[in-house]
Structures are given as C-alpha cells and as structure tokens.
Amino acid sequence: MKITEMKCNRMVNPMGYTLNKPRLSWITEAEEAIVQIACQVIVAADEDFLDILHDSRKREDIDSIGYTPEIGLKPRTRYYWKVQVWTDAGDVVSSVAWFETSKMDEPWIGKWITPDWEDRSIHPLLRKGFSISKEVAQARLYVCGLGLYEAEINGKRVGDEYFTPYCNSYHHWMQYQTFDVTDLLGKGKNVIGAMLGNGWYKGRFGFKGIKENHYGDRFALLCELVIQYADGSEEIIGSDEDWKAAPSHILDSNIYDGEIQDANKYMESWSSDSADDEQWACVRLIDIDYHLLEARRSIPVRIKEKLKPVQVIHTPKGEVVLDMGQNMVGWVSFKTEAPKGSLIHLQYGEELQDGCFYRENLRTAKAEFKYISSGESAEVQPYFTFYGFRYVKVEGWHGEVRTEDFTGCVVYSDLEQIGHIETSNPLVNRLFLNALWGQKGNFLDVPTDCPQRDERMGWTGDAQMFSGTACFNMDCDAFFHKYLYDLAQEQSSIGGLVPHTVPSFGMSKKNENSFLSAGSSAWSEAATVIPWNLYLHYGDRAILEQQLNSMKDYVDYIRKQDDGKRLWNTGFHFGDWLALDGQGEFDRFGGTPTDLIATAYYAYSAELVAKAAKVLGKEEIAEEYGKLSVEVKEAFCEEFVTPRGRLAADTQTSYILALFMDLVPEKFRGRIVESLRKNLEDNKYYLKTGFVGTPYLCRVLSENGYNDLAYRLLLNEEFPSWLYAVKLGATTIWERWNSLLPDGTFGELGMNSLNHYTYGSIVEWMYRHMCGIQPLEDFPGFRRIRLAPQPNRMLQYAKASVKTAAGLYESGWRYEDESLRYHFRIPFHAEAELVLPYADIQNVVVNRAPLEQSPIKYDIRDDHVMMVLKSGTYEISHLIGK
Incomplete structure (x- = not known):
C-alpha cells in the first residue's frame, strides 16, 4: 500500500498561490485492500511534526477527494502535512507534503519601477547589486513584471517558468509569483536582475482591432527578495530608485509577431556580480495600483516535451523547411556558431501548400524569429513569444541545415495527463491524440481557441464545449480555477454578462447586435458549465463556492432580457458556429435558430445554478433557479415544439439540444429521437453540426438507442467527419470540418486554424460511452x-x-x-x-x-x-x- 498524488488545491507542493482554505487531496493505492476504515490528517509548522497545528484524529468521515484542515494561515509560511489511512487490510502512512503561503495581506516594501528613458519600446534589463555577510537560511523572491518578465540572480535563471506573470485581466488584477531562490545566493557580492518583454499587457494583441498597450504602455517591475538568515534576522531587498536599467539584446517581442534578438548587444554578465553598471541608466517610480496585486493563481507554463525535426525539406521554391512531424506550440531552439552579423531568420507555419512553405492562414501574425549572431557559439531560443506550427522555414543558416541542430520545445501549462484511450482502429487512436495535442497547444495559461494566428484568445465557447473532454484528459482543476476567476472579474463590469473572450482585451461592451459585443449563448455558458464539470470531475465544492455568484449573475442577466416570457431572443448570438446546414457554403452561423439555442442554454444554465446551490446547501437559491429552469423549458416547448411533439427546426443541433438538456416532456422524446435519426438518414448518416451540436451529438445517440449511429459517425472517413482530417494527415483538431480540402489545399482563409480543439469534444463520448x-x-x-x-x-x-x-x-x-x-x-x-x-x-x-x-x-x-x-x-x- 502507498499514498500518492498528495495535492493542495489540486497542485503538488504549491508555493505562493492564492490558497483561501487549503483543500488537501490524495490517492491511496492498495491492491490488497478494498475500503477505507478511517483516516487521519496532520498539519504541522515543521517537517518533523513537533509543532502540530491541526490533527483531525482518527476519523471515519474523511474523504481523500478533499479535506480542509481548520487552520489560520500566516503570510510567507510553509505548512507540512501527512496522512495515515486505515484499510480493511492494514494501514499506511504517507510521505510529507507541504504548501507555502504568499505575502497574503502584507504591504509591499518594493516599489514599481520603470526605465528612466522616453522610448517605451526599448526592452530593458533591470538590476541591483547587494552584499550578504551572513549565512542564508532561506530566501524567497516575490515578483511581478509587466508585460512579461524573466528574473535572474547571480547570472542564473530564477525558476523554469515561461510567460510570467501570465495572461489575465490586468485592469482587474495582477499576479505576482513566489520563487525559492535560497540556492542562488551566496556570501559577498550578489546581484538580482530582470529582463522584460511586451507580452499581452502592452504588446500587439487583441481581436477587436489588434493594437498595442491594451493595459499599459510602459515596462514595469516590482519585486521583493526576502532573505532569512541563520541567526534569525531578515533582510528585504526591494525594487526601488537605486536599481539600474539598460537596453537588452531583445530588439522586439510580440505574441503574434515573434521576437528579434541581437546577440551583439547581449551582456553575458548583466545579472552577475562582476557586471559594471556605472554606465547604466537610472530608473524611476511608476504609478501602478498595488491593490491590483494578488498572489498567483496560474499554474506554471513550462517546456513539457522536446521533439526533434523528423526531416529537412527542400521545397520546389528552394526553401529549407524543418518538419516537426507534429503540429505543436512553443518554439525551436538551436545551436549556432554563425559569423558575426549573420541574420538567422525562422518563420513558422502549420501546413505546406504545393510542397512549399505556407502561412496565409495566420492572417497578420508574422510568427517569426530573427537572431543576429555575435560570432560566438550560442544556444538560442525566444524569451517572450510562442508559435503554433509544424513547419519552420530556415533562412540565413551558416552551413547545412541538419535536424540535430534544432529542438522543438513543446510549451504549455503544467498539466498532468490523466486519461488514455486506445482502440483497434489506428485512425481513431490518432484522433484521440489530435484532441490531446490540441489541448496541449491551447492550454497555455488560458484555454485559447488557436495558438498560431493573430488571435490566441481565451474564447469562452471553445473552453465550455471542450471542458468535459479536457477534464478526462488532464487534471485541469487549478487551470480552470484561474480562468473562471478571470471570467468573474470580467463579468463584474458588464452586469453579469460574460464576454466572448476571457481576458476580454476590449471585447466586453454591451452592444446588443454586434459580433464584437460581449456575450452569446453557448459561449457565455462557460460561467455555468465549466464550474459544474470541475465539481463533477474533482468533487471540489470550492469551485462552486468561488463561482456561484458568477453563475447566478449570468443567469440573472438573461432573465432581465426575457420580458417575462422566459425566452432568450434578444442580442447577438454565434448560433451553431461553423455548422454545415447554414445558408451558403461559408455561412458561419449554421441553420439552427439562434433563439432556440439561446433559450435551450438559458434553461440549462438555470438548472446548473440550482444544482450548484443545492450542493452548497443554499436551498432557497436552488428552489428559485430550479423553478426558473422549469419555466424556461415550458416556454421552449410553447415556442419551438408543436402540441404533437414536432420540433420547429429540422436541424441535428435542435434535436440534440432538446434531448441532451431535457427540454421536452418524456412523451415527446421518442419522436424527437426518431426525427434526429431521420435527419441523419437524409444526410447519408453524416453530421451537419457546428460548435454547439457536435459535443453532444454522439452522446445523445448512445443514450437514446442509436449507439450504432454514434459509431458510424465516429468512423466516417469522408467529409464531413472527424476521420476526414486524420486521413489528410492532421495531427491536431481543425477549426472547420474542411479546413483543408480533399486535395490538401486550404479552404476559406479568413478563419482557418489547424489547431482548434472544439471538435475534439468527441473524445468525451469515447470515455463516457465507448468505454463507459x-x-x-x-x-x-x-x-x-x-x-x-x-x-x-x-x-x-x-x-x-x-x-x-x-x-x-x-x-x-x-x-x-x-x-x-x-x-x-x-x-x-x-x-x-x-x-x-x-x-x-x-x-x-x-x-x-x-x-x-x-x-x-x-x-x-x-x-x-x-x-x-x-x-x-x-x-x-x-x-x-x-
């Protein structure tokens, strides 16, 4: 027997996070035992458990899925915990785990600083030297840099995370991170420094008119290095006016466009104690609201995997292109000894066309990396950008381009894969992997819709529709906790409505009929569906406690629109996005009436609020929203169902929603199921669904007596089908059913991503119904x-x-x-x-x-x-x- 997966708030040994009430969980592995008899949880202030802060005693009611110890947390403090479990075959004691608090409510001694120069585009290095004369017992760095930062102490990188302080609604809150830097310090001279990039905060980004400086127009840094000495004393070295600034070797950085580095301007010793900073510029204070600062909620973004190119392609145009063999997200690193002044130019793309490099589907995103060599041997990679790609065009390389000189760094949030699927059909196995790779590529701090073009935003609809699959594939609890916190912050300024994207980057205006307005049915349902999925998968009431007001506020917003008729037939809606039953080949909205979809989700969301309130023991709220859901379902039937059970809209998605969301009386279900079957038959048993209907299609069929049709849809190989893309060589999920045409050429280019996970929601059916x-x-x-x-x-x-x-x-x-x-x-x-x-x-x-x-x-x-x-x-x- 052994105890594994010891987590706090679904994270292993978290440091410096917003913990609120810590939720401890673990898994007991005991093949010789069947049931737990009792359990004990102990929390202490020391690793030897001499100073016990909480002891549950031996109890029968403790569940390993989640236990919250009664303990008052102090700032900047590490707590140790362990578990003993008694089973019907003996007992077992866990190893020791820990969690460490953030600054919590402590005021900041460090100050926000920015370089004291006028050109706000110059990427700065910031540094400060200091001396240590005593033995260091422990040191922590509390830091936030805008737009993005990478910190160093004595020439060594702090941590292994990328894109700190991450992507969130900066006008509502900003995250700071905590790092253990004890081993980076030593007696004598020391230096702390940071390098800053544009990122989401001030770089070119957005969907509603791509622009710079969404949240700020200056680089800024705030940090505190807290050193605890062996003699019990403490010293805090904070960012202040004594720091120095100099331009870095990064000439430009941008999420969409890439990065430009000039190694001739690289100062190898800039963050070491040997550096001479007398010629460096001064810094000055900058006014940024300290009340926006909160302890981190984002889990780390790391290099999770490394791939080698599978081949070097010489195209008909004479281009030299690396093929990574997999559509991935991150970058390629390389080693070079190119002559001084050489320009190495990398361009990233998802697909070849006519055997040549191609990336028109990236729209305005340059997606490139430029490196000017200093003539010295170097290992090179970008600092403040990422790419979605399979192919890399290489220009300016000195000598032969070889696969061994390049490494693909696969970058995404530090999510543990927990689910696996295998079948007898290799195409289905590849489909599962495609959905998994789509999740890897798009779960980079926020659940983005696509990682390659000039978008890369946290579209709520995509996240909502894929959230069930996501939770089967990976432990997404902490990841979605942060996203939903951001969602609630965005809601707060627009009356409970949920913007199309979180963070919104300006897409949070209540313009009732605009595509760029806030809010749409099925998209805004991220507020209700994702919290419920997290509760269902992880058994964590905390997410419902965190989000119940958000869930209610969203449904209350709809209720204000319904005029007492309990129909949602106002405002803009995306409809069954990219369905194939709309008017014309490239109609994006599908053929299902938007008010039918909106009203269906209105009923569904109200029901989820009632369920969440019931879990939390809020009976009055549960009764109110349960009653509201019933009223909306009755209104749905009056508006969209004839007295004999015929649905007003003969579309696959209409039938799917009516069945999945239990919108019609039992006496009508049989007819609606048969109507769905007949629609499929009329379409030669091929799907016509878009973003709304697809996630539930096979689930509804398997749950209503047509499991054979669910398999038939899964295994169709011609357009439109899941395996159509697989047979054309897809290694991720496409945005459109026909993102590539049968001859391998691109379809409509204005909106065509080859890494867009929504249709990968078929994998939830594989877990739930194929495998049960x-x-x-x-x-x-x-x-x-x-x-x-x-x-x-x-x-x-x-x-x-x-x-x-x-x-x-x-x-x-x-x-x-x-x-x-x-x-x-x-x-x-x-x-x-x-x-x-x-x-x-x-x-x-x-x-x-x-x-x-x-x-x-x-x-x-x-x-x-x-x-x-x-x-x-x-x-x-x-x-x-x-």
Whole structure:
C-alpha cells in the first residue's frame, strides 16, 4: 500500500498561490485492500511534526477527494502535512507534503519601477547589486513584471517558468509569483536582475482591432527578495530608485509577431556580480495600483516535451523547411556558431501548400524569429513569444541545415495527463491524440481557441464545449480555477454578462447586435458549465463556492432580457458556429435558430445554478433557479415544439439540444429521437453540426438507442467527419470540418486554424460511452461511477484509463469470436454501477466463475445486467448473438 498524488488545491507542493482554505487531496493505492476504515490528517509548522497545528484524529468521515484542515494561515509560511489511512487490510502512512503561503495581506516594501528613458519600446534589463555577510537560511523572491518578465540572480535563471506573470485581466488584477531562490545566493557580492518583454499587457494583441498597450504602455517591475538568515534576522531587498536599467539584446517581442534578438548587444554578465553598471541608466517610480496585486493563481507554463525535426525539406521554391512531424506550440531552439552579423531568420507555419512553405492562414501574425549572431557559439531560443506550427522555414543558416541542430520545445501549462484511450482502429487512436495535442497547444495559461494566428484568445465557447473532454484528459482543476476567476472579474463590469473572450482585451461592451459585443449563448455558458464539470470531475465544492455568484449573475442577466416570457431572443448570438446546414457554403452561423439555442442554454444554465446551490446547501437559491429552469423549458416547448411533439427546426443541433438538456416532456422524446435519426438518414448518416451540436451529438445517440449511429459517425472517413482530417494527415483538431480540402489545399482563409480543439469534444463520448466511464452527480470526484461501456463491432476493441480524484479506473472491451470480453479496474475505496448491455445472465462469467456463483450483487433489467463492483480488477465475459 502507498499514498500518492498528495495535492493542495489540486497542485503538488504549491508555493505562493492564492490558497483561501487549503483543500488537501490524495490517492491511496492498495491492491490488497478494498475500503477505507478511517483516516487521519496532520498539519504541522515543521517537517518533523513537533509543532502540530491541526490533527483531525482518527476519523471515519474523511474523504481523500478533499479535506480542509481548520487552520489560520500566516503570510510567507510553509505548512507540512501527512496522512495515515486505515484499510480493511492494514494501514499506511504517507510521505510529507507541504504548501507555502504568499505575502497574503502584507504591504509591499518594493516599489514599481520603470526605465528612466522616453522610448517605451526599448526592452530593458533591470538590476541591483547587494552584499550578504551572513549565512542564508532561506530566501524567497516575490515578483511581478509587466508585460512579461524573466528574473535572474547571480547570472542564473530564477525558476523554469515561461510567460510570467501570465495572461489575465490586468485592469482587474495582477499576479505576482513566489520563487525559492535560497540556492542562488551566496556570501559577498550578489546581484538580482530582470529582463522584460511586451507580452499581452502592452504588446500587439487583441481581436477587436489588434493594437498595442491594451493595459499599459510602459515596462514595469516590482519585486521583493526576502532573505532569512541563520541567526534569525531578515533582510528585504526591494525594487526601488537605486536599481539600474539598460537596453537588452531583445530588439522586439510580440505574441503574434515573434521576437528579434541581437546577440551583439547581449551582456553575458548583466545579472552577475562582476557586471559594471556605472554606465547604466537610472530608473524611476511608476504609478501602478498595488491593490491590483494578488498572489498567483496560474499554474506554471513550462517546456513539457522536446521533439526533434523528423526531416529537412527542400521545397520546389528552394526553401529549407524543418518538419516537426507534429503540429505543436512553443518554439525551436538551436545551436549556432554563425559569423558575426549573420541574420538567422525562422518563420513558422502549420501546413505546406504545393510542397512549399505556407502561412496565409495566420492572417497578420508574422510568427517569426530573427537572431543576429555575435560570432560566438550560442544556444538560442525566444524569451517572450510562442508559435503554433509544424513547419519552420530556415533562412540565413551558416552551413547545412541538419535536424540535430534544432529542438522543438513543446510549451504549455503544467498539466498532468490523466486519461488514455486506445482502440483497434489506428485512425481513431490518432484522433484521440489530435484532441490531446490540441489541448496541449491551447492550454497555455488560458484555454485559447488557436495558438498560431493573430488571435490566441481565451474564447469562452471553445473552453465550455471542450471542458468535459479536457477534464478526462488532464487534471485541469487549478487551470480552470484561474480562468473562471478571470471570467468573474470580467463579468463584474458588464452586469453579469460574460464576454466572448476571457481576458476580454476590449471585447466586453454591451452592444446588443454586434459580433464584437460581449456575450452569446453557448459561449457565455462557460460561467455555468465549466464550474459544474470541475465539481463533477474533482468533487471540489470550492469551485462552486468561488463561482456561484458568477453563475447566478449570468443567469440573472438573461432573465432581465426575457420580458417575462422566459425566452432568450434578444442580442447577438454565434448560433451553431461553423455548422454545415447554414445558408451558403461559408455561412458561419449554421441553420439552427439562434433563439432556440439561446433559450435551450438559458434553461440549462438555470438548472446548473440550482444544482450548484443545492450542493452548497443554499436551498432557497436552488428552489428559485430550479423553478426558473422549469419555466424556461415550458416556454421552449410553447415556442419551438408543436402540441404533437414536432420540433420547429429540422436541424441535428435542435434535436440534440432538446434531448441532451431535457427540454421536452418524456412523451415527446421518442419522436424527437426518431426525427434526429431521420435527419441523419437524409444526410447519408453524416453530421451537419457546428460548435454547439457536435459535443453532444454522439452522446445523445448512445443514450437514446442509436449507439450504432454514434459509431458510424465516429468512423466516417469522408467529409464531413472527424476521420476526414486524420486521413489528410492532421495531427491536431481543425477549426472547420474542411479546413483543408480533399486535395490538401486550404479552404476559406479568413478563419482557418489547424489547431482548434472544439471538435475534439468527441473524445468525451469515447470515455463516457465507448468505454463507459461516467461520473455521477451524487458522487462527484468518481468515488462511485456508472460503468456502462457500449461496444460495437465496428471496432474490435477499445480501452480507456482515467486517473481520477478517487484513483485509477480502467475500462475496456474486446470481441473474441462470439464472446465479448471486458476488463475493469476499480480503485481503492470506490465502486462502480456496472451496466452490461445485451447479456444473457447464464452466459456471464466474472473472473472465470459464473456470475450466478459470484458474491457480486447483480440485477436484470430489460436487456441489461447491472452489478456493483467494489475495488479490484475484473475480467468479465459473455456470449453474444450473431
């Protein structure tokens, strides 16, 4: 037995975060045990647990999915914790984990500083020297730099994160980070420094008229180096007027356009104690509101993987192009000894056209990197930009371009992959990987819609629609906590409506009929759907506590628009975005009436508010919004459903929403299911759905008796289908069903990303229905699940695993002659309600013994067998008909 995955607020040993009430979680791995008997959690001020601050004592009611110790937190303090678990097969004690608080409410001694020169485009280096005469026991750096910063102490980089202080609504709040820098200091002379780049804060960015200086027009730095000495004394070295400034070797940096470096201006010793800064310029104070500063919420962005180019291509135009073999996000680093003054020019793109480098689909984004060599040997990469790409055009290289000279650095938020899927179909396996790579590429601090063109923004609709899949693939709890906090901040200034993008970058104006206004059904539902998905997956009430007012405010905004008729038929809506049943080949809004979609989501969001309030014990709110949801559903039926159950709009998405969101009476469901089937038949069993209908399409089919059609849609290989892109060589999910045409050329270029994860939401169906791993609302965090795989002979086998908050689940099936064999794994102290379709009880074998002779409880319902599986591994088989 062992205890693993010890996390605080779903993070391992977090330092300097906004913790509020720390939520401790862990997983007990105990193959020889089945259930937890009791548990004890101890929190101490020291690693030896001599100074106990909290002791739960041995209790039966502690759940490893989340436990909050009663403890008053102090600023800049580390707390240690451990767990002991008693099981039916003995007990086990964990290792020691910790969490460390931020400055909390402590005032800042450091001051905001900026270079004392007029040209605000010059990228600065900032530094200060100081001396240490005593032994250092501990040192922490609390720092924020605008737009982006990279800190160094004594010539060594602080931490391994990129794009600090990250992307958020800077006019509402700014994050500072905390770093342990104890090992970077020494007796004698020391120096601390920082390099600044434009980033989102002041660089060229945005969607509503791309511009610079969205939030500020000057570089700025604020920091405090807090040194605790062995003798118990403390010294704080803060940013102030004594710092010095000099231009860095970065001539320009921009999220969209890339970076330009001149190595001839690089000062190798600028952050070491040997540097001479007498010729450096002064700095001056800058007025930035300290009340905006908050401890970090963003999890780190790091280089998570490294790839080598798979080949060097010499194109018909004579270009030299690196092929990374995978559409990725980050950059390529390289080693060079090019002659002094040489210009190495890299350009990034997603696809080749006619065998040549191409990037017209990036619109105005230059997506390039320029490096002017000093003649010295160097390892080079950008500091303050990233690219979405598979191909890199190389110009100005000295000598032969070789794959071994370049490395692809894959950069995204530090998310742990927890889910895996494999089937007998290689194309489906690639589809799963494409969705996973789309998540990697777009989960860079905010869930962006695309990582390559002049956009890269946190579109709410994309995030909402993919959030279920995201939580199966990766532990996204802390990642989405920060995004939703930003979302609530943006809401606060526009009356509860949710902007199209978070952060909004100016797209937060209430212009009722403008594409660039704030708010649209299905997009704004990020406020209600994502918190509920997080609660469902991680069992964490804290996200509902954090977001309930946001959820309510959004629904209240809609209620103010409905005129008492309980219909949402005002304002701008994206509709079923990029659906294929609209007017004309390139119509973006789809054929489903926008007021039908908006009203459907109105009912759904009100229901989610009621559910969240009920979880939190707020019964009056739950009753109010539950009643509102019922009223909206009744209005939906009056407006869009005939007295005999015919839906007003004959579109796949209309039927899908009516069924998935339970908008119609039970007596009409059969007709609507049949209408959906008939629509698919009329379209030769190909989908016509866009961003709204696609996430739920196969789920609705599998839940309503047409599992075979769900598989047929999954396995279609011609346009429009998921595998169409796979067969054309896609390594990520495309924005459009036909982003590339059958001949490999681009379709419409104005909006055509090859890394756009929304349609990857089919993966949630793979986890939930193909493999049957379904979380239950009454048991959030997967303590108890519904295990209901729905096999189909169109695949020979399928299997999935998910490392949930409760532990590792596995579910797989395989056809063998006339038998269907299942493999299941249920984690310690969990159970699953297993539903086996089409099984004759006399033919069911569990772990090589007939089910009727097994101690497992079972029930026969219609054509299903139901069992309750406790912790353990199960091999189950039964005969099937021909």
